[in-house]
Amino acid sequence: MTTSSDQFPYVWACTVLCVTYTIIKLLRFGRREKHLPPGPPTYSIVGNAHLAVDKNLYKKFKHWSEIYGLIYSLKIGKGTMIVLNSRRAVYDLIDKRSAIYSGRPDEEQYRTALKGENIANMDADEKWRAQRKVMARFFAPAKLDGGLGGVLEAEVITLMHDLLVSPEDFSKHVQRSTASFSSIALFGQRAKSHDDFWATGVYKAMDILNAAISPGTYLPSEQFPIFKLLPKRWNPAHTRAEQCFTSITSIWLDAQKRVESRRAHGDTRESLMDQLLDEDADREEAFSGTKLANFVGALMQAAAETSALALRTNIMFLATHPWVQRRAQRELDRVCGAERVPGFADFGELPYVNCIVKEGLRIRPVVPTGIPHRCTQDNWYEGMLIPKDATIIIPHYSLSHTQFFDPSSYNPDRYLSHPGLATEYASAPDYQNRDHYSYGAGRRICAGMHLAERMQWRMVAALLWAFRIEHAVDEVTGEVMEIDTEAFEERLIAGPKEFKCRFVLRSERHGEIVRREMERVGGMLEGWE
Numbered sequence: 001m002t003t004s005s006d007q008f009p010y011v012w013a014c015t016v017l018c019v020t021y022t023i024i025k026l027l028r029f030g031r032r033e034k035h036l037p038p039g040p041p042t043y044s045i046v047g048n049a050h051l052a053v054d055k056n057l058y059k060k061f062k063h064w065s066e067i068y069g070l071i072y073s074l075k076i077g078k079g080t081m082i083v084l085n086s087r088r089a090v091y092d093l094i095d096k097r098s099a100i101y102s103g104r105p106d107e108e109q110y111r112t113a114l115k116g117e118n119i120a121n122m123d124a125d126e127k128w129r130a131q132r133k134v135m136a137r138f139f140a141p142a143k144l145d146g147g148l149g150g151v152l153e154a155e156v157i158t159l160m161h162d163l164l165v166s167p168e169d170f171s172k173h174v175q176r177s178t179a180s181f182s183s184i185a186l187f188g189q190r191a192k193s194h195d196d197f198w199a200t201g202v203y204k205a206m207d208i209l210n211a212a213i214s215p216g217t218y219l220p221s222e223q224f225p226i227f228k229l230l231p232k233r234w235n236p237a238h239t240r241a242e243q244c245f246t247s248i249t250s251i252w253l254d255a256q257k258r259v260e261s262r263r264a265h266g267d268t269r270e271s272l273m274d275q276l277l278d279e280d281a282d283r284e285e286a287f288s289g290t291k292l293a294n295f296v297g298a299l300m301q302a303a304a305e306t307s308a309l310a311l312r313t314n315i316m317f318l319a320t321h322p323w324v325q326r327r328a329q330r331e332l333d334r335v336c337g338a339e340r341v342p343g344f345a346d347f348g349e350l351p352y353v354n355c356i357v358k359e360g361l362r363i364r365p366v367v368p369t370g371i372p373h374r375c376t377q378d379n380w381y382e383g384m385l386i387p388k389d390a391t392i393i394i395p396h397y398s399l400s401h402t403q404f405f406d407p408s409s410y411n412p413d414r415y416l417s418h419p420g421l422a423t424e425y426a427s428a429p430d431y432q433n434r435d436h437y438s439y440g441a442g443r444r445i446c447a448g449m450h451l452a453e454r455m456q457w458r459m460v461a462a463l464l465w466a467f468r469i470e471h472a473v474d475e476v477t478g479e480v481m482e483i484d485t486e487a488f489e490e491r492l493i494a495g496p497k498e499f500k501c502r503f504v505l506r507s508e509r510h511g512e513i514v515r516r517e518m519e520r521v522g523g524m525l526e527g528w529e
């Protein structure tokens with residue numbers, strides 16, 4: 001018979017083993033595993049998490065690639081992040097192995113805030129495929145250049161007219177205009193003014209979303225599972241995520257109801273929501289329940305703000321680079337004179353406008369860190385392990401600022417040998433010739449590129465045709481107000497901080513044409529209200 005004193009050495013040994021095992025596990029937790037790409041030294045438990053909470057993470061991505069190489073890794077607790085700051089690696093992995101590089105990181109905060117109903121965040125599953133297919137069909141270039149093209153062009157005239165009337169409000173006009181462009185295509189409704197539902201709804205949704213899911217606003221419980229023990233009621237970020245889903249869904253259900261009520265009066269239009277309602281799409285799983293409203297709403301969210309930020313970036317760099325404006329205006333004058341506003345049919349004749357659009361997206365990508373992808377199985381690349389579930393970063397800003405000649409200079413001329421739209425270079429195997437990475441890559445590449453490219457081109461062409469964009473002058477001191485081209489927001493989707501500039505009509509004749517055109521398209525636009 002054994003006594004408790006006989007058992008004591010075993011209990012003691014077991015305890016020591018358990019404690020040692022736990023200590024070893026803890027010391028290893030967060031450390032970079034063997035065969036991963038190199039990266040900054042890791043510390044037990046945190047790994048590199050302390051480095052990743054930098055507001056200017058997009059600039060850090062560039063900095064680390066100068067030290068650790070173009071492909072490197074960061075350990076965030078138990079999670080692994082792989083950064084691909086190489087044109088070749090983006091092509092080899094994101095494009096060529098896209099079957100396993102097209103997932104999205106699986107984070108509880110996103111699951112709660114979006115409930116798998118936002119196309120940009122859902123995993124690459126059946127539902128995502130069904131939604132992308134519908135998008136690809138609807139946003140086919142022929143469609144955008146057909147019936148919708150005319151109304152989009154009328155929106156450009158409205159933007160120019162707004163700038164003529166109250167140029168100091170240019171940011172608001174740009175926001176209204178991109179929201180209106182998007183809501184015409186998506187809901188068949190235009191935003192008449194910047195406080196119209198079709199303009200405010202999307203920016204309200206974006207604010208709610210940013211507050212709920214911006215990095216640093218919630219506990220990283222996937223990387224540090226201990227946070228999952230915290231009761232949800234004590235976690236304000238969880239409450240924010242739940243409210244996010246409810247509030248955003250109610251905005252887009254309201255939008256859907258407005259379209260349904262218009263249709264109930266016999267007014268059907270050429271919009272994505274109209275098409276889906278015609279097809280009774282909600283019978284399919286991918287569009288059932290609240291998914292239909294959230295699908296079209298998510299597209300509004302993806303389209304309006306990105307486009308407004310990109311245009312404000314263009315305005316900022318044009319205001320600070322008058323010689324670029326002059327060059328584009330020489331081309332515009334040759335093709336359109338002062339008698340007509342450029343249209344998308346002039347695309348081939350106005351290559352410099354396309355260069356300007358590309359350079360704006362390159363020098364200051366709208367999503368500077370890129371939207372993370374997730375790799376869905378272990379695989380090897382150049383002797384390095386890319387583990388299953390690693391978060392894959394296509395660092396747009398860093399790629400733009402290391403993989404291009406003289407990267408910090410604003411110089412649209414670098415694109416003179418790229419006369420096509422971004423869609424052309426994104427799908428070509430010659431990866432060294434890709435124009436920029438601001439629309440991402442692989443199967444998750446921006447699904448609205450065709451619309452985005454047309455919107456940007458039309459707006460930049462028309463603005464430069466009608467106006468000189470100049471530095472503002474301080475009304476009190478009479479001094480020229482400088483524009484800080486480094487002053488950008490620190491957010492996932494970011495644009496220039498507020499700045500002032502002047503829109504000066506190039507001639508009275510240009511003004512007359514804008515007013516005349518506004519009268520011409522006014523009636524047609526009313527039909528979309």
Ligand code: HEM
Pocket residue numbers: 119120121132298299300302303304306307310366367370371372373394438439440441442443444445446447448449451452456
């Ligand atoms: C200048 C304007 C725009 C920029 C810079 C931009 C950029 C991006 C980027 C970087 C991504 C993520 C790509 C990736 O994961 O690799 C994305 C995704 C997406 N974009 Fe855009 N975008 C713009 C305009 C638009 C427009 C007008 C639409 C039209 C509806 C749109 C719809 C989408 C959608 C649906 C996704 C999610 C794709 C997916 O996850 O499968 N975007 N966009």
